Every structure is written in C-alpha cells, then in structure tokens.
Amino acid sequence: MLDKGAEFAEIDKILGDAGVTETFLRRRLGHLIAAGDSDSAAAQRLWTAKFDDSPPVQSTRDAEVRDPATRPPLQGAREGAAPDSPANESPPAVIRLDDPTPLLGWVARNRSGVFSLATLRRFEVWGVVAAATLARSESSGPLTLADYEQSAAGRFAHAIGSKDLIRGVVPASHGEPGRTAKLRRLTAFGEIEDAASEISHLLVQDEKERATRLTVKYVVVELLRNVIQHSHDELGGVVAAQRMDDEDQRSLQVAVADAGVGIFEAMIEKHPNLGNHGEALEKALWPHFSGTFEEGLSGSHQNAGLGLFFISEMAKLTGGRLLLATHGASLLLTADPDAGDNHEMRFLKPDGLGYPGTLIAFELPIDSVGDYDDLIHTIQKRARERTPMRARHHWIRYDRSPGHARSFVVRYTSENTEQAEKFAREQLEPLILRKEVVVLDFLGMEIATQSYLHALLYDALRLAWAKQSFIYVVNASPSVRSGIELVEAYALGG
Numbered sequence: 114m115l116d117k118g119a120e121f122a123e124i125d126k127i128l129g130d131a132g133v134t135e136t137f138l139r140r141r142l143g144h145l146i147a148a149g150d151s152d153s154a155a156a157q158r159l160w161t162a163k164f165d166d167s168p169p170v171q172s173t174r175d176a177e178v179r180d181p182a183t184r185p186p187l188q189g190a191r192e193g194a195a196p197d198s199p200a201n202e203s204p205p206a207v208i209r210l211d212d213p214t215p216l217l218g219w220v221a222r223n224r225s226g227v228f229s230l231a232t233l234r235r236f237e238v239w240g241v242v243a244a245a246t247l248a249r250s251e252s253s254g255p256l257t258l259a260d261y262e263q264s265a266a267g268r269f270a271h272a273i274g275s276k277d278l279i280r281g282v283v284p285a286s287h288g289e290p291g292r293t294a295k296l297r298r299l300t301a302f303g304e305i306e307d308a309a310s311e312i313s314h315l316l317v318q319d320e321k322e323r324a325t326r327l328t329v330k331y332v333v334v335e336l337l338r339n340v341i342q343h344s345h346d347e348l349g350g351v352v353a354a355q356r357m358d359d360e361d362q363r364s365l366q367v368a369v370a371d372a373g374v375g376i377f378e379a380m381i382e383k384h385p386n387l388g389n390h391g392e393a394l395e396k397a398l399w400p401h402f403s404g405t406f407e408e409g410l411s412g413s414h415q416n417a418g419l420g421l422f423f424i425s426e427m428a429k430l431t432g433g434r435l436l437l438a439t440h441g442a443s444l445l446l447t448a449d450p451d452a453g454d455n456h457e458m459r460f461l462k463p464d465g466l467g468y469p470g471t472l473i474a475f476e477l478p479i480d481s482v483g484d485y486d487d488l489i490h491t492i493q494k495r496a497r498e499r500t501p502m503r504a505r506h507h508w509i510r511y512d513r514s515p516g517h518a519r520s521f522v523v524r525y526t527s528e529n530t531e532q533a534e535k536f537a538r539e540q541l542e543p544l545i546l547r548k549e550v551v552v553l554d555f556l557g558m559e560i561a562t563q564s565y566l567h568a569l570l571y572d573a574l575r576l577a578w579a580k581q582s583f584i585y586v587v588n589a590s591p592s593v594r595s596g597i598e599l600v601e602a603y604a605l606g607g
Contacts, residue, residue: 206232208240208266210366210476213436214461216240217443217468220247224256224469230267231260238273238293238355239368239436239474245275245296246351246370247469273353288315293355299337300349302529308352309333309528316356316365324485325477328427329354329365331489331560332475334528335420336369338564342530344373344471356479363479364433372470375440390441390467391460397437398425400496419496419563424475426492429456431481438468489592493563493599508577509570509601511594514585518550523569524557530568537573545573548582556588566596574604 202222205215220243228244230236248256258275261267274284274295281298288294294312299305309330317326333352340350354367377393387393400422421437428435428446435446443466448456482488514520521540544551553569555561570584577584586597 203232204228204230207235208233209235209237210239210434210436210474211447213239213438213443213445213474214466216243217438217461217466220244220256220468221466226256228256228258229260229263230258230270231263233264233266236266236270237357238353238366239472241270241273241275242296242351242353242368242370242474243438243468243472245270245278246372246472248275248279249298249348249351249372250279250281251348252372273355278351287311288354290315291318291356292316294353296351296353298349298351299341300347302338302341302531305334305337305341306528308337312352312354312367316354322479324482324488325365325479327485327560328431328477328482328488329367331562332367332424332427332477333369334560334562335424335564336367336473336475338528338530338562339420339473340369340371340373340471343376343379344371345379346371346373346470348372365477365479366474367477368472368474370468370470370472375467375471376437377440377442390439390465391444394437394439394442394444394460397421400499419567422496423492423563424473426495427477427488428475430488430491432478433481434474434476436472436474438466438472440469440471441465441467443467486591486595490595493595496563496599497602507601508574508582508605509584509586509597511586511589514552514587515550518552518585519544520552520554522554522556524555528560528562528565530564533565533568534572537569541569541573542576545576545580545582545584548580550583550585552585552587554587555590555593558590558593561593561596563596563599566593566600570597570600571604574601578605 202219204219204223208216224247228248244256244258248258258270258279261271261276273288273293274297276282277284278296278298284295284297286295287297294315297308299308312333313326313330316329317323333354337350337352340346344350348371350369350371352367352369354365357364357366375390376397377387377390380393380397381387387396398421400419425435425446427433429448432448434448437444438461443461444458445461446456446458521536541551541553573584576582586594589597
C-alpha cells in the first residue's frame, strides 16, 4: 500500500501526464470545495497536499447565512471591505423574468465570487442559466454557486442540472417530462436539432398543444444558432427550459446564455457606425440586420438577419416576454396576453446594465398559440412589409415536377445552416447551372427557421433566376412554404 506522500506523488504524475495545469487544478478544486457536497472533503485534502496556501473559497455548508460574519469573502473582494459593501452583498432573494434588474445588477458587481443560494425564495430557470453559465469550471474568474440544500430554490437549481453543467458533466437524464428541460451545453450546429426537439417534447407532452411545442422548438433552434454562430465562446452555449404553473399565468420559459463577445462586438465589424451597446441591441431586433453582412443587404450565404426579429415578434403576438442582455445593455419586451399585439419594450436601468456575454430568455403563455402556421405566416408578412419593395420573381414552383427531376430530401440537413449552405453549393447549384430540374422534398420537417431556409435557397434562387431554371418544392407545410416565399422575395430583389 502507498503511504500518503507516495499516494499524492502518484496523483501528481497522473495529472502531469494528462496535461492538467496548476491554474486549471486550482480552479477546479476551488469549485468542488465551495460546492460543499460529497466531493468537497476529498478536494480539500488534495488542495492541502498540493498547494501551500488556503483555498480561495471555503465551503459555505459550514458557514451558513445564520451568521453573516462567518461567510467566506467573495473572490476578488477588497480586503477589509465592510460586510454590507457591494463586493460582499448577497444575491437577490427573488429572481423573476418580469424584473431581471436585481440579478443582472448583482452579476455586474460580482462577476467572480460566491453565489449563495441559501436565501433565495424564487429562482426561475433563466436565472439558473445566467448564473451557471458564468460558473462553468473551465472559465476564468467564475462565480461559485453554493448552498444548494439551504433553500427550495437552490434544490431546484440542483435538480435541473446546474452542478453537472458547471463541472462539464453530461446529466443522466435531460429533464422531467412536462416540467423541465435540464441545463445542457452545446458547441456545434449538429447538436441543435436534437436538443431543440427533445426540449420542446419534454415541456409540451400533450399533442393538443402541438402549436406551442413547435413554437418552443423554433425559439430554441434560433437562439442556439445565434450562440454558435456569433458568440465566439469556446465553451459553447447553455440552454434550459421550465414549465411554470403560477396562479396568474401558465407559461413556458426558455433561456440561452453564453460568456462570449456580446452583440455589439459581433456587429461592429460590419456596422462601424453603431454608436453604443444599446443601439446594437435594438438593431439586432430589426429584420435583415446582422453581424455577417452590411446594412442595406438582405443576407449573407448562411444568415438572413431575421432570427431575433422572429423571436421578438413571437413574444409580441403571443403575449409573451423577451429579455436580451449583453455587454453594456439589457432590453426587456413585455406583451399583454389579453390585448393582442400590445407591448412595451424598454432598456433596463441604470444605463449600461448588461451581462458578461449574451443572455436571452423567452417566456410563452401556454395557451397563446392557436395555430403555428398562422403565427409564422404573420411574422413573415411583417418581415416582408419591412423589407424594401422588390421586383417579384417566381422561380420556385409547388406544382407537379417533371418525371425526370432530381429529388432531394431536405430533412437530413435540418436546421444546420452550415450543412444547408454546403449542400446547396455542392449539389443543388451545379444541377441548376446545368439547367437540370431539381425537387426539394420537405417531408417530415416540423419547423424550418428563416435562417435555415435562407442558407439553403438564397444563392440557389439567384442562380435559378440567372439560368432561367425552376426549383420545385414538395411536401412543404404552410409555414415552410411561406418562409420559402419570403426568401424568394428578398433574394431576387431588383
């Protein structure tokens, strides 16, 4: 049997062979110690044997909020700071989407430190996503979530997978059917479709609510695509969802966050005249405005600039709520579920209040979507109304195709814009160039976001116009067909 010294020498060798740096090990052990669970004692012993100093954060399980004087100081707090100073303040007790300012304000003042869950009375899923994204163990200067067992809200955060997310562990289950979809991390386009489908089916089990499920799926797809395409966060995006049955309203809440560059930085290269973060955030909700192409154009190869426009219009039309928080600005859209399209949109105060990355939360009243196709058609109509008038061309046909046509099932590239653009470039466009008849079969596609249809058809339609060659479409649902017609309207602008 190894003695204690030999045992830790062997651990050192294993860590060294695995390429684990001292910085990473300190951060990882600090998280485990702060969590105060079954792993914290072993992590404390390893820290003591490995390093000469004390851990930066003590376990808050033994320093409960009954005696604030015994609570460990926040990482990065000023030495000697008063217990009630901003550097040492407790997180807000109530974290709700109708008033996101307290949490965003706390995060702005405490980007690294202990986020004690002990005194929380309400912790909605958007707040869990916001905090856990900043607490991921691989990130630098993270928050540390602690005291999970000290409150019902803390136990909820644990139950929906915040500990697993922070540690980079894939949860054993993805949620509770009809209640929650656990926190998960995504880093690639290929993961989006399966995640969105699973999340929407977890939250909406009843086939009578299919329109609501499709709406949730659309939202998840668009928000995750934005993270992967624009955030530049190497750790990817974090997503979770919750079904809430409050006395005043039954609703579904979806949240996506990253710790990336933020909306302003994602846009400034193509839009150098943007004045500030708030202007960038407001224009992100405009149709055909994106960080991938200059203002005045209607799209790049893979991006139509319609993603957040669609999400915001969904919130307006369904009486929902939408929070967008990013570096330097936060905007809250609140619609009246009993007054049609009546809504309020405001920047949160104080000016400059934001989130270190991008955080988007969407809340949908459960019974607010009567017909999914009608909802999408209405938003597409609004997009057309806000797009410059263009010459009308019709190079897509929905009637019976010639018998010798080449047919492609679109489903296999579903909602992966990179794959859709690659498919169009390598397979679809060469056939159009040779004036061969092409059929696109949309059988089995429940949703088709505008971003996906744009990546698939934008360049192909321009080529079809140049070669005077038609593209045939079959098995497209009303919402998919309406989306295709919208792409055609702006792709062939005169």
